[in-house]
Amino acid sequence: MNSAHLDDLFSFIRFPSVSTEPRHAGDVAKCADWLVQKLTGIGLKAELHATAGHPIVVARNEHKPGRRTVMIYGHYDVQPVEPLAEWTSPPFEPVVRDGIIYARGSTDNKGQILAHVLGVGETLREKGELPVNLIFLIEGEEEVGSKHLAEFLSANRDALRCDLIAISDTGMIAPRTPTFTYGLRGIAAMEVRVHGPAIDLHSGIYGGTVANPATAIARLVATLHDAKGRVAIAGFYDDVAPLQQWERDAWAKLPFGEKDILAVTGAAETFGEEGYTSLERAWARPTAEVNGIGGGFQGTGSKTVIPRVAFVKLTFRLVPGQRPADILAKVRVHLEAHCPPGVRLEIEDGHSGDPYLTDPHSAFGKAAQRALAASFPGRDLALIREGGSIPIVNTFREILGVETLLLGLALPDCRAHAPNENFPVENFEAGIRLNKALLEQLARG
Ligand code: BES
Ligand code: ZN
DSSP: OOHHHHHHHHHHHTSOOBTTOGGGHHHHHHHHHHHHHHHHHTTOEEEEEOOSSSOEEEEEOOOOTTSOEEEEEEEOOBOOOOSGGGOSSOTTSOEEETTEEESTTIIIIIIHHHHHHHHHHHHHHHHSSOSSEEEEEEESOGGGTOTTHHHHHHHTTTTTOOSEEEEOOSBOSSTTOOEEEEEEOEEEEEEEEEEOSSSOEETTTSBTTBOOHHHHHHHHHHTSBOTTSOBOSTTTTTTOOOOOHHHHHHHHTSSOOHHHHHHHHOOSSOOOSTTSOHHHHHHHSOEEEEEEEEESOOSSSOOOEEOSEEEEEEEEEEOTTOOHHHHHHHHHHHHHHHOOTTOEEEEEEEEEEOOEEOOTTSHHHHHHHHHHHHHSTTOOOEEEEESSOOTHHHHIIIIIOOOEEEOOOBOTTSOTTSTTOEEEHHHHHHHHHHHHHHHHHHHHO
16 A cells, blocks of 8 residues: 555544534534645645535546546545444544554545545546546535535536536445445434423422423334334335335345344344345335434433433435425324323424435446446446435436436445444555546546
8 A cells, every 4th residue: 555645544534524513613624624735736726615514625627628527526524433432443543453444534435535536646647637527526514414515516506517426435335346336315314302391300209290201202212113113104105116126136146135234233133124135125215213312311320300301313214206305294293193292392304315316327337337347357346225325416416417426435344423433445545446447437438
């Protein structure tokens, strides 16, 4: 590995650019500045665009008529690091152990987007120019739903005009397995609070006299699914596009199945909607997830209290056919209808993003697959969908009118969003190779 490349990645990772936490806003801004410097240093014209949230970084080479225009999108923001005690080494102090880089953002998405930047840098150094007109668009709000990016796209539609978009913010089905992703789930977030008494109460003095909000929220959450894991919200599955038979056949042959899911997750058994494999459930079926739940005493030991309020943070993963606003409305109706007596509900809609599905056999899709094949010689290519969401991808289609190619390098055990997030050095190197092959193939294909 070129040690300067690894040094660059480590510098990039050391910024704790956690977009959801106001106390890190300065770190997010510094990370964006670093990126502008890096992009300028490799010979691109780079600019920082302030938004009402975190800045957007845009960089381009000199555009020439008659060449294809390719946009490469990624994000420099990361998810929170908690629970901190579960990290083997500090999250923002990257280290390599057994060929694997450990740090928050190593996979999602700093390692992957920087591989593109460094690939472009190498091509510029070796050849003096790129085979395409290139635009880098790297934002700082992906992990909070890309709040200000859509506005930026609308306002700068002409400057951002391109023929297609490439993203490495998705996964690889197994090590050294070139993987082309043609679908993503969408997402809709909601926070629900259940209010009870005006103040926290002694559970001995008042227990039995008024409803307990923590009990009420538990009952409410329990109504979201039936006992077999199917979502029990009226109309939730109405618009779900069915899986195609070719997908089911192809996915059944992938080198990743039920056993691998158990190994990676450490769960005792797989669980979910009946009639589908785990991959089918994760990639092509919608879900309702509790991401956080709380209320009452969270400290060590016991405290006899009835909390005045309890909360749950929910996200719904959506599949083609479903629309976030429609799902949030249906969830609201469900929650109001199932609210236990004696408490008041407060429902707040959060961020959302549409699902995405593209044709893996389009001309650009095929060009991307040739680039993947060239980057991993002799390995079978996997065509997959993913369960994760990149909210802006469908907005790219709506505002810029272009399709997105998803060419990720994250492994199933990368621990994205969790303690000990990691990215193999070899995947970082593969990302640099892939960038070069991709621009060459897209210039031709
Ligand atoms: N890189 C992920 C999305 C992803 C992960 C796609 C794995 C495919 C496979 C991205 O950074 C992410 O985590 N997105 C969030 C979006 C949300 C917070 C709006 C997600 O999916 O939870
Ligand atoms: Zn992420």
